[in-house]
Amino acid sequence: MIIAFLIAIIGIIPIVLAICVLIIYKGSELAFALFLYMLSISFWQLDIAVLYLKGVLSEEVITWLFRFFRVGPTFMIPLVFYLAYVLINKHTTNIKNRSFHKFQFSIFNLKVLSFLVGWSLIVYLINMTGLGIIGVKEVEIVNSNLNFYFPEYGPLNFLYLFHTSSFLILIIFAFIISRQIQNLYLKNFLGTFSYCSLLLFIFGLLNFIPGTGALFSSLGTIIFSVIIVFSFVKLNTMLTVNYNRLMERQKKLDNAGNLAASLVHEVKNTLQIINGYSKLLGESHLPSEDKKMTVMIQKAAGQMEELLNNYTKLLKYKSIEYKMVDLNEIIEQSIEIAAEFLQRNAVEVFFDKKYTTLKTYANDAYLKQVFFNLIKNSSEAFSKEISVRNIMISTDIQVDRIFIHFTDTGKGIPADHWNSIFDPFTTSKNEGLGLGLPFVKNIILEHRGDINVVDSSSKGTHIQIILPQYSFSSL
Structure with missing residues (x-):
């Protein structure tokens, strides 16, 4: 009972940290993706905690709770994919290698994400039946007098093992892509995330060995949660610091006042005449070379008009859009x-x-x-x-x-x-x-x-x- 409570408390750590990050960086899709990922880790720990409730709950209830909380580790795969998708597709378009640029988008896209969610749902539903998990049995930890329940797997448990192994493949992909990212802060965060997720995966594998107990993943969870949240906060802090430094260097354009506004107004009037006559010339029967020239005049006049409109807004609102x-x-x-x-x-x-x-x-x-x-x-x-x-x-x-x-x-x-x-x-x-x-x-x-x-x-x-x-x- 005490061990179950301890594991459950450890399981709360990632979700509490993730909620704090979500509140601090409200509106950040990356913070939301990290929150979902940490939530799945918390469910994973609760899944382990119920195995130590011998004498508190019946085997049937423990089996049902174990199946239910397995939603955490099962959906970790699409969630780690979603987190990498947010980083790669929405925040890091600047990758030097063009062929690699196309390759990453062929993997990290919404179609693959939808497929992983659907596949995870199938694996989870199988897990809720005797085909995935038959029940639980009492096992003694090596070199210890401590007993706990260990799941008895059904004939289709190999699907869950295959599903779990894909986690390792995704982490390797994420690490390879992180090496191609030009923004140093994003590069370091995705690299750290890949290393820590690999560590979490290794600790999680030990849970499949009955004699080792189910406490190793809790150790991995503590290490992962602290490092990842620290890395995420550091990432946002460095971006904010650099943003503020740039803002300090920002200088406002001199306000030319009424004279500049009048000048802009007169130039715009003249520009309308240029635009009007250039369009008339373009519609007349001119040689192709002359028509090209009128097109260039229209483009240059269009650029000038857009520039004047922006300058007018600058004079009026003292800001650039x-x-x-x-x-x-x-x-x-x-x-x-x-x-x-x-x-x-x-x-x-x-x-x-x-x-x-x-x-x-x-x-x-x-x-x-x-x-x-x-x-x-x-x-x-x-x-x-x-x-x-x-x-x-x-x-x-x-x-x-x-x-x-x-x-x-x-x-x-x-x-x-x-x-x-x-x-x-x-x-x-x-x-x-x-x-x-x-x-x-x-x-x-x-x-x-x-x-x-x-x-x-x-x-x-x-x-x-x-x-x-x-x-x-x-x-």
Whole structure:
């Protein structure tokens, strides 16, 4: 009776910790998945505890309770799959290896999850009959005078053993995928989860040996619960700390007041005229080459209109609207809009698209203008004698930050001007105002990022943009 009570108390530990996590990180789907997983572990411990109720309950009642509480270990398989699914599909789209990216989605998807839930339900229903568990029998623990009940398995118990072994396969898959994740915090959490679940599995296997007793899994449960909850809290804490650091660096755009608002209003009026006439030209009988030009005019005018609308909202509400965007698409669209400048200066752009998707919270119109300005500036940084006229754009992810590299083969920037080029009214062009790069700097800072000249010489310039990778939990 005392041992049963002790095991039951141990079984409450994971669910209590999981409830605390769920309350602290309310709204986080990962916290909810972890809660369900810890709940299944608690049921598993209660399943073991009833085997030590000899003399308190009859064998029939103990058998029924053992069958009932086996819902915990039975549904641990779809629950560990669900937890890995939430991490992989909803929070980690940035995986370098594209073939592996497709492979993971072919395994961790809703169809497989539904199948595992259905299969687990079948195994559990068989477990509730004599085909799975016939009853319980009294067994003595080795080198001890302690007796407890041990289940007598039915002819279809091999299905449960097969089902349990799939837990190990899922853990191995989760560990392999964790090595491919670029976000260090997510990578460490999934790796720790895989190691601890493997430890839990090994301790659980000892429960199938009658002579060892059923206390080993309780030891594994304590170790697992403490490490996993600590790892989860550390994960969210580090993401929150980094988020706050970025927020501290954030600078608000200067409020241009009524003058800027009036300017925006007048530009929008002029833009409507450009839009109207470009559409009329597009509908008229023009050569195909001219029609392509009118399409480019419409795209550029559309980008300008979207930018002005965002700037109007910024002046009115003092904030920028953010949404989940794919940086790959924004960069590609920026290259397309800058096509005329590139063609005029005989410059070629190469975009090294390493990732299938590259997602972050951002304002797509502002970022599109940022990349357009950088491409335009780079395309104008080539003297006539330079024969290799290329702009290389590449992306990378380190820990929780996205790095975007702009490298050109232009004439370069003097070292003492690397910082001042981002100051207003600083320009080397006779017709320029020196507001393009300051705009770029302000927008990147608004996105809690940074931009700097990494290197520049007569062989070219390397400019690096740093943006925060999107956070998967509620902050």
